[in-house]
Amino acid sequence: MDGRPQIIGPKGSLADDVAPxxxxxxxFLHSRDHGAVELLNPREQRELGKLSSIVRVRxxxxxxxxxxxxxxxxxxxxxxxxxxxxxxxxxxxxxSFMFPGDLLGLSExxxxxxxxxxxxNLTAYRIPIDAFRSLLERDPALDGRILxxxxxxxxxxxRHTIMASQRDAISRLAGFLLGLSASxxxxxxxxxxxxxxxxxxxIADYLGLxxxxxxxxxxxxxxxxxxxxxxxxxxxxxxxxxxxxxxxW
Amino acid sequence: MDGRPQIIGPKGSLADDVAPxxxxxxxFLHSRDHGAVELLNPREQRELGKLSSIVRVRxxxxxxxxxxxxxxxxxxxxxxxxxxxxxxxxxxxxxSFMFPGDLLGLSExxxxxxxxxxxxNLTAYRIPIDAFRSLLERDPALDGRILxxxxxxxxxxxRHTIMASQRDAISRLAGFLLGLSASxxxxxxxxxxxxxxxxxxxIADYLGLxxxxxxxxxxxxxxxxxxxxxxxxxxxxxxxxxxxxxxxW
DNA sequence: CGCGATATTGAAGTCTGTCAAGCCCTGTGG
DNA sequence: CCACAGGGCTTGACAGACTTCAATATCGCG
Numbered sequence: 442m443d444g445r446p447q448i449i450g451p452k453g454s455l456a457d458d459v460a461p462x463x464x465x466x467x468x469f470l471h472s473r474d475h476g477a478v479e480l481l482n483p484r485e486q487r488e489l490g491k492l493s494s495i496v497r498v499r500x501x502x503x504x505x506x507x508x509x510x511x512x513x514x515x516x517x518x519x520x521x522x523x524x525x526x527x528x529x530x531x532x533x534x535x536x537s538f539m540f541p542g543d544l545l546g547l548s549e550x551x552x553x554x555x556x557x558x559x560x561x562n563l564t565a566y567r568i569p570i571d572a573f574r575s576l577l578e579r580d581p582a583l584d585g586r587i588l589x590x591x592x593x594x595x596x597x598x599x600r601h602t603i604m605a606s607q608r609d610a611i612s613r614l615a616g617f618l619l620g621l622s623a624s625x626x627x628x629x630x631x632x633x634x635x636x637x638x639x640x641x642x643x644i645a646d647y648l649g650l651x652x653x654x655x656x657x658x659x660x661x662x663x664x665x666x667x668x669x670x671x672x673x674x675x676x677x678x679x680x681x682x683x684x685x686x687x688x689x690w
Numbered sequence: 691m692d693g694r695p696q697i698i699g700p701k702g703s704l705a706d707d708v709a710p711x712x713x714x715x716x717x718f719l720h721s722r723d724h725g726a727v728e729l730l731n732p733r734e735q736r737e738l739g740k741l742s743s744i745v746r747v748r749x750x751x752x753x754x755x756x757x758x759x760x761x762x763x764x765x766x767x768x769x770x771x772x773x774x775x776x777x778x779x780x781x782x783x784x785x786s787f788m789f790p791g792d793l794l795g796l797s798e799x800x801x802x803x804x805x806x807x808x809x810x811n812l813t814a815y816r817i818p819i820d821a822f823r824s825l826l827e828r829d830p831a832l833d834g835r836i837l838x839x840x841x842x843x844x845x846x847x848x849r850h851t852i853m854a855s856q857r858d859a860i861s862r863l864a865g866f867l868l869g870l871s872a873s874x875x876x877x878x879x880x881x882x883x884x885x886x887x888x889x890x891x892x893i894a895d896y897l898g899l900x901x902x903x904x905x906x907x908x909x910x911x912x913x914x915x916x917x918x919x920x921x922x923x924x925x926x927x928x929x930x931x932x933x934x935x936x937x938x939w
Numbered sequence: 940c941g942c943g944a945t946a947t948t949g950a951a952g953t954c955t956g957t958c959a960a961g962c963c964c965t966g967t968g969g
Numbered sequence: 970c971c972a973c974a975g976g977g978c979t980t981g982a983c984a985g986a987c988t989t990c991a992a993t994a995t996c997g998c999g
Contacts, residue, residue: 857954858954858955859955899955900956900957902955902956902957903955906954922964923964923965
């Protein structure tokens with residue numbers, strides 16, 4: 442089986458197995474610091490579903506490449522993805538990890554601004570960008586919700602910036618783990634064990650460190666009793682308050 | 691004279707001196723890497739102007755505080771501002787520098803997500819957020835443009851992240867100077883002399899460095915012949931290609 | 940169960956942060 | 970318009986943290 446996205450088709454035969462389109466964010470106006478909620482009402486979910494194909498993408502597969510002609514927007518409903526830039530220096534910078542409830546391929550200008558890659562096998566709604574735009578024009582309320590989602594993304598990008606510009610590796614990793622455990626799609630339902638879907642290399646490229654520095658930061662967090670590595674990819678958070686303190690916010 | 695924003699009032703007496711509302715961004719769909727353009731047509735400029743008060747803010751004044759109840763959106767038409775977060779560790783993180791054509795106070799959820807502060811004396815349209823939102827609902831085309839502006843901001847935030855997560859100070863500063871000289875409102879009309887409206891301390895907090903590191907990075911860039919410091923705040927770019935190379939993209 | 944990829948650990952070099960001191964702008968007041 | 974004072978900027982020395990290079994241990998997939 443090749444690595445290309447497998448298209449199941451509009452309202453495809455397996456659609457019944459698939460969760461409906463979903464966009465989650467912290468609402469625009471509201472009391473602060475409450476978690477993300479579903480922005481789409483059932484009607485909007487149906488509308489989006491009608492425009493979409495369902496695609497299943499295998500782990501490691503590139504969903505769309507940086508610079509590619511932007512034809513589709515993707516709504517992730519299952520699995521995890523990352524977006525990254527390749528720098529001319531040969532380095533790679535991971536700009537975001539995407540979870541169910543996220544929208545990929547939007548923040549561009551005719552071409553994709555980053556490469557998107559599946560970290561796990563994933564399922565997404567693939568929406569032609571023209572259809573998406575005309576839906577937004579017909580439906581100002583939905584448009585407002587998308588605006589809200591973008592604001593949310595902007596905030597998390599700023600959060601990312603703050604994390605990546607911390608001076609020491611421990612602060613960066615602590616902030617990363619906290620963000621991950623607070624992220625709606627990332628933590629499995631409140632348990633304090635965190636399954637990391639990404640490699641150390643991905644974390645390093647996200648935080649602007651080397652894998653060695655990430656590894657040593659894990660070591661230090663574990664030595665201080667903040668976390669425990671059950672396996673390299675399964676982390677339990679032992680002392681969230683300590684993590685918070687170490688993150689230096 | 692106190693430091694509070696000076697309100698000139700809706701269509702105030704000095705409105706004739708003031709440029710019309712302006713929102714600039716790289717268009718959504720289009721061939722790539724062209725500069726930012728004005729997104730508002732004259733009708734939209736009038737609409738926004740009718741909803742707004744014109745405020746003049748003195749250098750250093752806080753426009754709105756992080757966490758404050760979000761009541762207004764600001765459209766900057768003259769001068770420069772920055773937004774920042776104060777971390778619990780006492781550090782400060784500058785998240786963006788804003789120029790004419792930018793929109794402040796949008797990316798929030800009922801409360802301002804960051805503090806906005808004037809770096810120079812500035813002029814802005816102050817738009818009540820409710821009026822702004824209802825205008826967007828009445829005018830889907832404008833809504834789409836704001837969406838475009840947000841995408842643009844998201845891209846520049848990611849750019850910021852990439853810059854701030856570079857390993858060495860020279861790369862960060864080179865990237866910063868390039869971004870500034872490419873920024874529509876920042877460079878004075880194509881001249882290769884760049885007037886920096888922000889302090890070294892602001893640059894340091896933007897790049898995640900100390901002022902000393904910024905100073906040494908300037909020293910190094912100058913020694914390599916990439917830039918020349920006419921005064922600490924007036925920089926000429928001597929070799930843009932070299933800067934590009936040093937920025938490591 | 941075994942191999943390849945991933946993760947960890949170790950040692951040396953480099954760069955930034957910190958602390959300290961001096962210089963130079965800038966803008967305020969006469 | 971000029972002088973002065975304060976703040977901003979630069980430079981120096983040292984310690985600490987990260988990167989780099991290298992080797993080993995471990996995980997997880999087939």
